[in-house]
Amino acid sequence: MFAPQFDYYRASSVAEAAALLEQHPDSKVLAGGHSLIPVLKLRLAAPSALIDIGRIDGIRGIREEAGRIVIGALTTHAEIAASATLQSGATALSEAAGMIGDPAVRNRGTIGGNVAHADPASDLPAVLRCLGAEFSIAGSSGTRTVDAADFFEGLMTTAVEEHEILTSISLPSGSGGQGSAYAKFSHPASRYAVIGAAASVAVADGVCSAASVALGGLVPAPVRAEAVEDALVGKALSAGAIADAARCVGDSLDDDEVLGDVYASAEYRSAVAHVWVGRALTAAAARCG
Amino acid sequence: MSASTFGSGIRRREDPRLITGSASYTDDITLPGTLHAALLRSPYAHARINGIDTSQAASAQGVVAVYIGADTEGEIAPSPCAWLLPDSGLTIADYHCVARDTVRYVGDIVAVVVAETRHEAYDALDLIEVDYDPLDAVVEPKKAAADGAPQLHAEIAGNQAFHWTVTGGGDIDEAFSQADVVVKETIIQQRLIPNAMEPRATLASYTAATGELTVWNTTQNPHILRFLSSLVIGVPEDRLRVIAPEVGGGFGSKIAAYPADFITMFCSKKLGAPVKWVESRSENYQATTHGRDHVQEIELAATADGKIKGLRATVWAGMGAYLSTAAPGIPTILHGLMLSGVYDIPAIHEDVYGLYTNTTPVEAYRGAGRPEATFMVERLVDLLAAKLGLDPAEVRRRNFIPKFDDGHDVVTGLTYDSGNYDGALSKLLAEADYQQLRAEQAEARKNGRYIGLGLSTYVEICGLGPSQVAGAIGFQGGLWESAIVRFHPSGKVHVMIGASPHGQGEETTFAQIIAGELGVSPDDVKVIHGDTDNTPMGWGTYGSRTTAVGGAALALAARKIRDKAKVIAAHLLEAAVEDMDYDDGKFFVKGSPDSSKTIQDIALMANVAWNMPEGVEAGLEATTFYDPPNFVFPYGAHLAVVEVDAESGNVELKRYVAVDDCGPQINPVIVEGQVHGGIVQGIGQALWEEGVYDDDGQLLTGTMLDYALPRADRLPDIEVHSTVTPSPHHPLGVKGIGEAGTIASTAAVYNAVIDALAPLGVEAVNMPLTPERVWRSIQAAQGRN
Numbered sequence A: 001m002f003a004p005q006f007d008y009y010r011a012s013s014v015a016e017a018a019a020l021l022e023q024h025p026d027s028k029v030l031a032g033g034h035s036l037i038p039v040l041k042l043r044l045a046a047p048s049a050l051i052d053i054g055r056i057d058g059i060r061g062i063r064e065e066a067g068r069i070v071i072g073a074l075t076t077h078a079e080i081a082a083s084a085t086l087q088s089g090a091t092a093l094s095e096a097a098g099m100i101g102d103p104a105v106r107n108r109g110t111i112g113g114n115v116a117h118a119d120p121a122s123d124l125p126a127v128l129r130c131l132g133a134e135f136s137i138a139g140s141s142g143t144r145t146v147d148a149a150d151f152f153e154g155l156m157t158t159a160v161e162e163h164e165i166l167t168s169i170s171l172p173s174g175s176g177g178q179g180s181a182y183a184k185f186s187h188p189a190s191r192y193a194v195i196g197a198a199a200s201v202a203v204a205d206g207v208c209s210a211a212s213v214a215l216g217g218l219v220p221a222p223v224r225a226e227a228v229e230d231a232l233v234g235k236a237l238s239a240g241a242i243a244d245a246a247r248c249v250g251d252s253l254d255d256d257e258v259l260g261d262v263y264a265s266a267e268y269r270s271a272v273a274h275v276w277v278g279r280a281l282t283a284a285a286a287r288c289g
Numbered sequence B: 001m002s003a004s005t006f007g008s009g010i011r012r013r014e015d016p017r018l019i020t021g022s023a024s025y026t027d028d029i030t031l032p033g034t035l036h037a038a039l040l041r042s043p044y045a046h047a048r049i050n051g052i053d054t055s056q057a058a059s060a061q062g063v064v065a066v067y068i069g070a071d072t073e074g075e076i077a078p079s080p081c082a083w084l085l086p087d088s089g090l091t092i093a094d095y096h097c098v099a100r101d102t103v104r105y106v107g108d109i110v111a112v113v114v115a116e117t118r119h120e121a122y123d124a125l126d127l128i129e130v131d132y133d134p135l136d137a138v139v140e141p142k143k144a145a146a147d148g149a150p151q152l153h154a155e156i157a158g159n160q161a162f163h164w165t166v167t168g169g170g171d172i173d174e175a176f177s178q179a180d181v182v183v184k185e186t187i188i189q190q191r192l193i194p195n196a197m198e199p200r201a202t203l204a205s206y207t208a209a210t211g212e213l214t215v216w217n218t219t220q221n222p223h224i225l226r227f228l229s230s231l232v233i234g235v236p237e238d239r240l241r242v243i244a245p246e247v248g249g250g251f252g253s254k255i256a257a258y259p260a261d262f263i264t265m266f267c268s269k270k271l272g273a274p275v276k277w278v279e280s281r282s283e284n285y286q287a288t289t290h291g292r293d294h295v296q297e298i299e300l301a302a303t304a305d306g307k308i309k310g311l312r313a314t315v316w317a318g319m320g321a322y323l324s325t326a327a328p329g330i331p332t333i334l335h336g337l338m339l340s341g342v343y344d345i346p347a348i349h350e351d352v353y354g355l356y357t358n359t360t361p362v363e364a365y366r367g368a369g370r371p372e373a374t375f376m377v378e379r380l381v382d383l384l385a386a387k388l389g390l391d392p393a394e395v396r397r398r399n400f401i402p403k404f405d406d407g408h409d410v411v412t413g414l415t416y417d418s419g420n421y422d423g424a425l426s427k428l429l430a431e432a433d434y435q436q437l438r439a440e441q442a443e444a445r446k447n448g449r450y451i452g453l454g455l456s457t458y459v460e461i462c463g464l465g466p467s468q469v470a471g472a473i474g475f476q477g478g479l480w481e482s483a484i485v486r487f488h489p490s491g492k493v494h495v496m497i498g499a500s501p502h503g504q505g506e507e508t509t510f511a512q513i514i515a516g517e518l519g520v521s522p523d524d525v526k527v528i529h530g531d532t533d534n535t536p537m538g539w540g541t542y543g544s545r546t547t548a549v550g551g552a553a554l555a556l557a558a559r560k561i562r563d564k565a566k567v568i569a570a571h572l573l574e575a576a577v578e579d580m581d582y583d584d585g586k587f588f589v590k591g592s593p594d595s596s597k598t599i600q601d602i603a604l605m606a607n608v609a610w611n612m613p614e615g616v617e618a619g620l621e622a623t624t625f626y627d628p629p630n631f632v633f634p635y636g637a638h639l640a641v642v643e644v645d646a647e648s649g650n651v652e653l654k655r656y657v658a659v660d661d662c663g664p665q666i667n668p669v670i671v672e673g674q675v676h677g678g679i680v681q682g683i684g685q686a687l688w689e690e691g692v693y694d695d696d697g698q699l700l701t702g703t704m705l706d707y708a709l710p711r712a713d714r715l716p717d718i719e720v721h722s723t724v725t726p727s728p729h730h731p732l733g734v735k736g737i738g739e740a741g742t743i744a745s746t747a748a749v750y751n752a753v754i755d756a757l758a759p760l761g762v763e764a765v766n767m768p769l770t771p772e773r774v775w776r777s778i779q780a781a782q783g784r785n
């Protein structure tokens, strides 16, 4: 199909983009286009204008700053997957980015677009929730920071308001004795997550000193699996302990919220989520150097 | 013979243009003043149309014309069904190209917009207002046959398009009543959606001054499209030219002549301008024909030592809302007649009910009827093995038709040409190291890992076929093929064929046939196809028939050339024709190969004709129309190895080994490519693909986001082997190979998964074997749900 008609503007700065968004009601930000263009082609949306932020230089790339890793919103999935900084400091994120779609999608799609779109089947929201990310959002009235727990509000909705732009995402740099991983049950057609599990664990004196587990794919917005985390902290990360803890994941899933479709029902996803939680934990534990 | 002739794996000459983007598809062709058509399709699976308001669309920017059903009355005849299955009570519902008062599937065409640009045409679709009265829909074939089901066509009782039966051999009821064991299963051959890389497209250009219509179309069979279009559109066949330019795959979905094609022709005729229509991928999913869609109840009778005594089946085949061009023959002739498989089965009976449902019409899809037949037989044989506690390979061996070289009759009435089924299976088991795999499986089970081995030993019918048979089974055309071989003065060759390859590689293999027959380099042979104005009549490319039938025509034409060349050479060498010998492109007097005339020498002389033998015409050219005396029956044995993760239900295909026999291979690399592609499509049915409708007839898998095509990273390397059993009746001994892989592989993978799950007590799972379905079957077998 063909997109309905729209006007096109290319912004050269965040401020210009914010101004253009204000000037054009019903307009949309265009980044990599890998979620927005399909939506337009299927005529599920008909914005009056697209504000292309794709060539704004200041909001792309990965840098370390004051104990945090800062990722520009325009950084592509491929760049995230290939980043040595992220591979060591936020392994789950680079791992998840490397599992997105196919090479074409990873070369064009951006982390900002991925999380702003907030498709429940996206991979990155769960990882960012797991790793405790913060999101910088700019509007005509300035910039604000929102943490992951508040950023993802629900099905395809985030804290980014209509006339705002997500500029960057930051994460605490990983430290020694800590490891993270992402495990994914990918849909055979779309490649999106049917179930995505992100885990980060820290080990001190042979026992788990901290754990963070988040799930995506089967819920409208990523959730932390606190029951799993609680079951792990203070235990040695044996295969048995991980499997037992993973089975607690159901306690963190609200039956009314779990998503299902023709491919995988909600009941099934809930029942097998523990498998991917277990896999993510196992891989994360193995990375605690 | 030189290294690049018959039998060598030279590279496909088609590929450079295809992979560098320099091929020209229908959508790449634009004539000056081309207008663009877009089709408004029904969003309802079943509804009455109370009224259509096109006024806003008609006055929208760029719009040239808007047509609804009433505008086409008397101008476009209903889209024809051209396989009039005899003795089946066939009832054909009128398939109006633009719906009149009722729509019957999501995608049925309701209106047409022609505009100056494609975008304007699409935008104007949104401005058409249709007042629908939704009606109840039925989407499953068995439900469509039930009392009280919504009725699609007022004049057709019980939604039944036909009831066809095949009965052969001994008394079927007796076979079952006297059997030691009976095994049964109900199988759902789910609906599949063919995905050719290139969606369908038509460009039609009518010249009022001459009354000539030229049509570029994504067809697998341009001559059939010309024939049918002349009937539907009323342009005489001599003024109608159909060109299939580069066609990006079809898999059967481009056999049919479609309403959209006729509409585009109608628009061009009406407006006196070229009109182009190109479908979107979503439109392709909704309106280009689908495949399979059977509900099968099957049973097998056997003795206690595993000898098959009878096979009985009832099939409900969903045909969609209307009968597509070749549809009635697919679940019947190409299916029911193949139920003996590679086995000696003394009694067979099948009832097939073709049902109208509120879904996209179903047509041939790679394998077309034969995968559905192979699956039934191969499932039953595995069920029998399980019931008797025998290895599936052993049960197959106890029932194979013994090796034969020149004809074997099966009770369904067919005569298989040649086969050595035990030979193929033995080779497979050796190549795969079956015993070792069984040992590994046993070991894995001890460790709680579920590995399964699945066999599929198949035979298929292709190379369609003798025209007399075509007539007897109601196919409204012939099934012969034609070829013209023309030598130019410089010794270069043009080959014109009536068939229409669209990805299979015959431009290469047909040049190899000429090279093999006449000793020229394949590089000196150009194969021309796909244009009804400069190729001889032919019935098209489907049913693995292009090489099996068209290749035979070509070989015989080449042999006519050789005979004529020999006469000319004898004359030039002042010898008697009987004294002449031929080897690799050279003609010489027996015993004197040093003084010879090459085929190129002869081509030059025949073209200038300065010194021709008495009574011999100038030119070096031959035409053959080849009507095969029988079908060909390729066969083979496949093995799939899978591992099932019992926790999640995920199936991993670990290994796939194939042995296929298509007779002598003209180009083994192309054969391997066809086998690969075919196998993968069959694996797709087993594991991933399913066209799903909800109860209201909405297609839930309407995009590539939902419909899971096979992907390379989910497949193992496919191990391809072969045996060579020539067809006794084909001039080159060759059989078809385009569909064989698909016909075999679904059953192999399915059998492997059931084998893996056997220790868990699982006996059947509906396809595709998604993790959830497998997981649920495990839960149910373990009494957990």
Ligand SMILES: Cc1cc2nc3c(=O)[nH]c(=O)nc-3n(C[C@H](O)[C@H](O)[C@H](O)COP(=O)(O)OP(=O)(O)OC[C@H]3O[C@@H](n4cnc5c(N)ncnc54)[C@H](O)[C@@H]3O)c2cc1C
Pocket (backbone or CB within 6 Å): A028, A029, A030, A031, A032, A033, A034, A035, A036, A037, A038, A053, A073, A074, A099, A100, A101, A102, A105, A108, A109, A110, A111, A112, A113, A114, A115, A116, A117, A121, A122, A123, A124, A160, A164, A165, A166, A167, A190, A191, A192, A193
């Ligand atoms: C074939 C295919 C397979 C895919 N598979 C996966 C997968 O497996 N896993 C997965 O996670 N994703 C997958 N995706 C989605 C992919 O990750 C997208 O790239 C991503 O979701 C969107 O990023 P983008 O830069 O292309 O955004 P766009 O498409 O340009 O924009 C998406 C939305 O976000 C808004 N937006 C974009 N950037 C900003 C910003 N900086 N500030 C505010 N709003 C913004 C846009 O207005 C729009 O609404 C797939 C996509 C395709 C096409």
